[in-house]
Amino acid sequence: MADRWQTSRELLDRARQSLCGGVSSPFRASFPVPLYFEDGNGARLLDVDSNEYIDYTLAWGPNILGYRHPKVAEAVSRQAMSVHTYGAQHRLEPEVAEKFQAAVPCAERVAFTSSGSEAVQLVFRLARAYTNRKYILKFEGHYHGWMDSVFLSYRAPADKFGPVDAPTVALGSRGQVENSAGNVIAAPWNDLAFLERLFAERGHEIAGVITEPVLCNSGCILPEPGFLAGLRALTRKHGTLLIFDEVITGFRISLGGAQAHFGVTPDLATFGKAIAAGMPLSAVAGRKDIMEEMYKGVAFGGTFNGNPMSLAAANAALDVLSANDGTILKEANALGSQLMEKISAHGKAAGVPLYVCGFGTAFALHFTPVTGMKHYRDTWADDKEKLTRYIKGMLEEGVYLLPDGRVYTSCAHTEREIQETATAAQKVLASLA
Ligand SMILES: Cc1ncc(COP(=O)(O)O)c(C=O)c1O
Numbered sequence: 001m002a003d004r005w006q007t008s009r010e011l012l013d014r015a016r017q018s019l020c021g022g023v024s025s026p027f028r029a030s031f032p033v034p035l036y037f038e039d040g041n042g043a044r045l046l047d048v049d050s051n052e053y054i055d056y057t058l059a060w061g062p063n064i065l066g067y068r069h070p071k072v073a074e075a076v077s078r079q080a081m082s083v084h085t086y087g088a089q090h091r092l093e094p095e096v097a098e099k100f101q102a103a104v105p106c107a108e109r110v111a112f113t114s115s116g117s118e119a120v121q122l123v124f125r126l127a128r129a130y131t132n133r134k135y136i137l138k139f140e141g142h143y144h145g146w147m148d149s150v151f152l153s154y155r156a157p158a159d160k161f162g163p164v165d166a167p168t169v170a171l172g173s174r175g176q177v178e179n180s181a182g183n184v185i186a187a188p189w190n191d192l193a194f195l196e197r198l199f200a201e202r203g204h205e206i207a208g209v210i211t212e213p214v215l216c217n218s219g220c221i222l223p224e225p226g227f228l229a230g231l232r233a234l235t236r237k238h239g240t241l242l243i244f245d246e247v248i249t250g251f252r253i254s255l256g257g258a259q260a261h262f263g264v265t266p267d268l269a270t271f272g273k274a275i276a277a278g279m280p281l282s283a284v285a286g287r288k289d290i291m292e293e294m295y296k297g298v299a300f301g302g303t304f305n306g307n308p309m310s311l312a313a314a315n316a317a318l319d320v321l322s323a324n325d326g327t328i329l330k331e332a333n334a335l336g337s338q339l340m341e342k343i344s345a346h347g348k349a350a351g352v353p354l355y356v357c358g359f360g361t362a363f364a365l366h367f368t369p370v371t372g373m374k375h376y377r378d379t380w381a382d383d384k385e386k387l388t389r390y391i392k393g394m395l396e397e398g399v400y401l402l403p404d405g406r407v408y409t410s411c412a413h414t415e416r417e418i419q420e421t422a423t424a425a426q427k428v429l430a431s432l433a
Pocket residue numbers: 114115116117118120143144145146212217245246247248272273282
């Protein structure tokens with residue numbers, strides 16, 4: 001049988017001779033078939049073997065408006081004919097920051113950085129400086145970038161996590177400074193009773209609690225009703241800052257992020273991925289009194305911070321996303337929810353143990369008998385082999401998915417794409433039964 005991915009495989013073999021591992025991020029090596037792409041438009045991608053796919057990776061999230069959105073393309077092209085970076089001030093900075101302020105509840109002040117990982121480092125430093133405390137509390141399975149200070153209790157082997165009622169902090173990488181674990185406390189998510197006990201004992205030592213408001217990086221698990229509000233009250237009571245990592249939820253679950261969606265305002269928040277609709281940009285938003293610590297001796301830098309290319313894209317993206325009271329995102333989330341329901345129904349009809357959770361534009365498939373997931377440890381029973389078979393089956397049907405079962409939809413996905421995808425899922429799920 002002809003290999004429909006022959007050119008991709010040849011390019012990967014070639015790349016391995018120069019580019020370490022043949023890919024630009026080891027996370028990308030986990031795709032069952034690492035593809036090379038030639039082009040994309042709307043919700044579709046074209047690979048180098050001329051295969052077309054409906055895409056649900058969106059480059060791991062950023063392409064919230066789909067590929068080559070005309071307004072973003074036009075803004076970036078215009079800027080490309082001018083200066084690409086100044087390392088100094090220009091008009092787009094306040095223009096985009098003001099739009100951010102208008103959209104995001106906690107954004108009394110905004111700072112622009114380049115990647116989500118960097119933005120997280122800045123909020124940690126601000127939180128520690130502001131409170132004069134050492135510890136950051138993070139939740140198991142939550143991802144906040146790959147830096148030593150926080151690549152902890154994420155995808156480490158299960159035996160490194162300790163018992164659920166007394167979790168240990170698990171290092172995530174060889175070569176990681178071991179004592180980074182000594183500045184962090186790990187906790188199971190969605191468990192307020194656990195946190196109340198912990199804060200009664202150690203609240204006075206905890207500078208900040210960081211959480212993905214929806215656990216997108218470990219299976220798109222939703223916060224239980226009242227959990228985020230409870231976390232808000234608990235952190236306020238103990239003088240600890242609440243930090244939402246909205247790198248995925250920002251400009252996705254709603255224009256104002258998860259904080260607007262769930263009605264819980266954190267002290268600080270990080271944004272990235274979708275905010276510039278495909279260009280590299282991240283941001284920290286937060287309370288003025290905390291943010292201004294960075295002009296009182298809290299060091300922060302970045303050569304490309306606030307560069308006009310990325311801000312031109314963000315400016316255009318914000319205009320598109322905020323038009324008509326953010327209708328476009330509401331519609332995208334509604335359509336994504338329909339896809340979730342269709343896939344669940346097809347799984348049930350096929351007799352495959354399948355749990356689908358998340359929200360419309362970011363959800364995940366878990367091949368597991370477990371339902372009603374609460375935290376990361378609930379995903380340990382997932383059948384990874386079945387997931388890989390599903391992803392490969394869908395690829396053969398012309399649907400491109402992330403390797404961890406996460407599904408991102410964009411404002412460019414239409415009913416046609418959703419229906420075609422549901423039909424493909426029905427066929428592939430039946431083959432897995
Ligand atoms: C919630 C969250 N925070 C932080 C990051 C790190 O962002 P970046 O990859 O831009 O450094 C990611 C990346 O996937 C993320 O999902």
